[in-house]
Amino acid sequence: MRTILFLASTCLLLSACGGSSGTPATSGGGGPLLEDGSDNQPGGEIPLPALGVEQARYRVTIENDWGVDDFPQGFPDDAHLSLIGGATHNEAVSFWEIGEPASRGIEDMAETGMIDILLGDEVVPAIENGSADSQVAVREYTGSKVDGVPGSKVFEIAMNRAYPLVTLVTMLGPSPDWFVGVSGERLYDEVAGWLPDVNVALPLMDGGTKTDITPVMGGPDIIPGEAIGYVAYQPATGVYLPSEVAQIVGRLRFERIE
Numbered sequence: 208m209r210t211i212l213f214l215a216s217t218c219l220l221l222s223a224c225g226g227s228s229g230t231p232a233t234s235g236g237g238g239p240l241l242e243d244g245s246d247n248q249p250g251g252e253i254p255l256p257a258l259g260v261e262q263a264r265y266r267v268t269i270e271n272d273w274g275v276d277d278f279p280q281g282f283p284d285d286a287h288l289s290l291i292g293g294a295t296h297n298e299a300v301s302f303w304e305i306g307e308p309a310s311r312g313i314e315d316m317a318e319t320g321m322i323d324i325l326l327g328d329e330v331v332p333a334i335e336n337g338s339a340d341s342q343v344a345v346r347e348y349t350g351s352k353v354d355g356v357p358g359s360k361v362f363e364i365a366m367n368r369a370y371p372l373v374t375l376v377t378m379l380g381p382s383p384d385w386f387v388g389v390s391g392e393r394l395y396d397e398v399a400g401w402l403p404d405v406n407v408a409l410p411l412m413d414g415g416t417k418t419d420i421t422p423v424m425g426g427p428d429i430i431p432g433e434a435i436g437y438v439a440y441q442p443a444t445g446v447y448l449p450s451e452v453a454q455i456v457g458r459l460r461f462e463r464i465e
């Protein structure tokens with residue numbers, strides 16, 4: 208499920224979204240075309256410094272595809288992606304994984320939408336012990352999909368070559384304990400250098416700490432928490448159910464800009 212690439216169609220979609228939000232949809236393209244087909248942006252921008260530079264900056268676009276047309280069961284009026292929290296880090300730390308129980312910080316993020324426990328109790332200690340480089344915190348909501356247009360939000364992150372991974376999470380709200388995100392997504396590769404354009408599909412995740420399975424806050428706890436897994440809306444039955452199959456409800460795009 209990691210780096211799933213959406214080629215031309217997604218680029219067009221993202222460009223449209225960037226334009227509508229007042230953010231230029233320019234790209235750091237111009238480097239060599241990689242085997243995975245990334246950096247396929249048109250336009251003759253100045254090439255970015257290659258491979259080995261220590262630092263890079265990325266424009267991050269999150270898209271929310273959760274909308275009433277595709278997910279009609281009890282679709283909330285105030286549907287959104289909540290605060291975005293995370294870290295840039297190395298392989299010595301992981302903040303969440305499919306098949307593992309949620310940490311307290313991930314549980315709180317998935318249940319309440321807050322990111323302070325994740326950042327204060329998990330990311331800060333990782334920074335102090337040298338396994339993480341920086342916190343990521345975006346304290347704004349991302350709207351739902353309306354009339355076929357995904358909600359979107361754009362922000363930037365700074366990367367250091369010694370910490371080539373990024374973890375980002377945000378609650379699908381309102382919900383019992385559902386969230387989307389990436390865990391240890393790699394933006395620097397020893398062979399390819401800084402990756403110019405990484406696109407990730409975001410499945411709907413269940414944090415494993417609440418029993419209810421409709422898009423409503425709260426409900427009974429599961430103690431101890433179960434493994435993080437997928438939950439998916441079933442159009443045939445009209446309800447959400449735990450799933451073995453990833454159902455994509457959003458996307459993250461990381462475009463190198465410096």
Ligand SMILES: [Ca+2]
Pocket residue numbers: 383384413414415416417418419
């Ligand atoms: Ca659950």
